[in-house]
Amino acid sequence: MDPQRVPFDEQAEQSVLGVALSFSDAIDGMAGAPLKPEHFFRQAHRLIWAAISALSAQRVPVDVIAVNSHLVERGQAEAAGGIAYLTALAQSVPSSRNLQRYAQTVRDRALRRSLVEAAEAAQQIALQPGDGLEKLEEVISLFTALQRSSGVAREPVSIGDALLQRSAHWEALENGTALPGMPTHLPTLDSALGGGLKPGMVLTLAARPSVGKTSLALQILLNVAADGEPVLLFSQEMLAGDLADRAASNLGRVNLGRVITGKLADGDWGRLSEAAERGSRLPVYIDDRPALSLLELRATARHMKQAHGIKVVAVDYLQLCASAGGKESRHHQIEAISRGLKQLAKELSVCVLVLSQINRQAANRADGEPLLSDLKESGAIEEDADTVMLLHPKDDLPDGSQLIAAILAKNRQGRRGRIALAFQGGTQQWSESTVDLSHGGGT
Numbered sequence: 301m302d303p304q305r306v307p308f309d310e311q312a313e314q315s316v317l318g319v320a321l322s323f324s325d326a327i328d329g330m331a332g333a334p335l336k337p338e339h340f341f342r343q344a345h346r347l348i349w350a351a352i353s354a355l356s357a358q359r360v361p362v363d364v365i366a367v368n369s370h371l372v373e374r375g376q377a378e379a380a381g382g383i384a385y386l387t388a389l390a391q392s393v394p395s396s397r398n399l400q401r402y403a404q405t406v407r408d409r410a411l412r413r414s415l416v417e418a419a420e421a422a423q424q425i426a427l428q429p430g431d432g433l434e435k436l437e438e439v440i441s442l443f444t445a446l447q448r449s450s451g452v453a454r455e456p457v458s459i460g461d462a463l464l465q466r467s468a469h470w471e472a473l474e475n476g477t478a479l480p481g482m483p484t485h486l487p488t489l490d491s492a493l494g495g496g497l498k499p500g501m502v503l504t505l506a507a508r509p510s511v512g513k514t515s516l517a518l519q520i521l522l523n524v525a526a527d528g529e530p531v532l533l534f535s536q537e538m539l540a541g542d543l544a545d546r547a548a549s550n551l552g553r554v555n556l557g558r559v560i561t562g563k564l565a566d567g568d569w570g571r572l573s574e575a576a577e578r579g580s581r582l583p584v585y586i587d588d589r590p591a592l593s594l595l596e597l598r599a600t601a602r603h604m605k606q607a608h609g610i611k612v613v614a615v616d617y618l619q620l621c622a623s624a625g626g627k628e629s630r631h632h633q634i635e636a637i638s639r640g641l642k643q644l645a646k647e648l649s650v651c652v653l654v655l656s657q658i659n660r661q662a663a664n665r666a667d668g669e670p671l672l673s674d675l676k677e678s679g680a681i682e683e684d685a686d687t688v689m690l691l692h693p694k695d696d697l698p699d700g701s702q703l704i705a706a707i708l709a710k711n712r713q714g715r716r717g718r719i720a721l722a723f724q725g726g727t728q729q730w731s732e733s734t735v736d737l738s739h740g741g742g743t
């Protein structure tokens with residue numbers, strides 16, 4: 301670091317020490333945000349602050365004499381500037397009034413020095429040979445660690461504080477000024493999820509191909525976005541244009557086949573334009589690059605969180621994610637991606653909707669119903685998810701839609717069970733059906 305330009309405030313450091321030396325009780329008020337010796341820039345100041353902290357921890361009244369004796373005993377008196385310097389510090393401040401402000405300045409300059417050091421380390425990392433995305437992750441970890449150590453990131457909270465914060469939240473729920481979650485607008489699902497999608501939650505939607513995972517996820521995303529919450533869809537399988545066709549079909553209730561072929565019927569065109577107009581205002585973002593790695597997913601999601609405040613990230617679908625390694629088994633790769641998505645949900649405080657394939661073996665069972673153990677390629681998918689919903693197609697319903705059993709095989713926040721959904725493939729609409737599936741009804 302260029303010594304001429306080091307972020308450092310000599311006067312603030314001296315004033316903190318001066319207050320502590322002349323007004324012994326004042327430093328008790330700093331218990332909530334204590335200063336550490338390394339927050340000071342000058343070595344002498346670090347030694348003096350370490351002595352003050354040690355005495356105050358032993359409940360010994362802090363003053364010039366006590367601090368000097370402590371330093372002399374450890375052979376540090378000269379390096380700390382001697383008794384003359386301690387006396388000058390003690391006489392330099394008329395009152396303890398501005399202690400918090402001085403301390404804040406000392407902490408701020410320490411953080412800025414650490415930032416400069418981290419930036420220099422980041423430059424070194426970037427200059428070494430190797431994969432750019434891996435370097436980016438390394439640099440991000442460096443700054444995340446700094447954020448954590450500076451106290452800017454989340455610290456452990458006491459249960460008392462958590463309860464206090466929740467009381468305000470309960471009140472807001474009671475007054476109707478907050479919602480318990482982001483509603484999917486499938487009421488039974490929302491109630492099973494305790495109000496809808498929530499930050500930090502991983503909801504896995506699993507089914508055999510073509511059952512409608514993408515279509516259901518897209519409807520949920522459109523509904524969340526229509527309520528004003530930005531969402532991001534990683535579509536590794538379908539292009540953004542194809543998803544736009546499906547979104548328009550869903551929003552305008554226009555037959556998807558006719559949208560795709562352009563053979564629109566009377567009345568379609570008006571509904572389609574209105575759907576396009578409405579859809580274009582929704583905060584829905586699509587990343588349709590194929591075979592993204594976890595690193596790429598994470599980097600994009602972080603950027604989208606910062607730039608657009610996204611609240612839901614959907615990944616369609618897990619088994620299409622590329623792995624960075626290549627040498628480990630597919631099982632381990634899927635496990636790493638699944639773990640990474642769970643971390644992402646917590647780190648960015650977003651709900652992650654993971655679409656997943658399931659094994660063929662379910663089809664060999666008498667009822668054909670999928671089980672949690674059918675999640676393809678890894679048990680980690682089941683472990684990392686807060687909720688796993690397995691979609692299983694049943695009969696055709698009289699209105700031409702298909703009955704789909706949405707089996708809540710795992711549900712951390714609520715009851716497990718089945719929800720009867722009706723899927724109208726023509727217009728990509730999902731709704732709840734009145735068919736009773738609770739005893740395995742439907743076929």
Ligand SMILES: Nc1ncnc2c1ncn2[C@@H]1O[C@H](COP(=O)(O)OP(=O)(O)OP(=O)(O)O)[C@@H](O)[C@H]1O
Nearest residue numbers: 507508509510511512513514515516556557725726
């Ligand atoms: N014009 C249409 N009329 C009726 N149904 C349609 C029409 N177009 C598409 N579908 C149905 O919509 C569903 C779309 O499934 P979707 O792609 O969402 O499934 P998926 O579970 O995501 O499958 P995959 O894993 O293969 O992506 C399919 O069942 C398809 O048959």
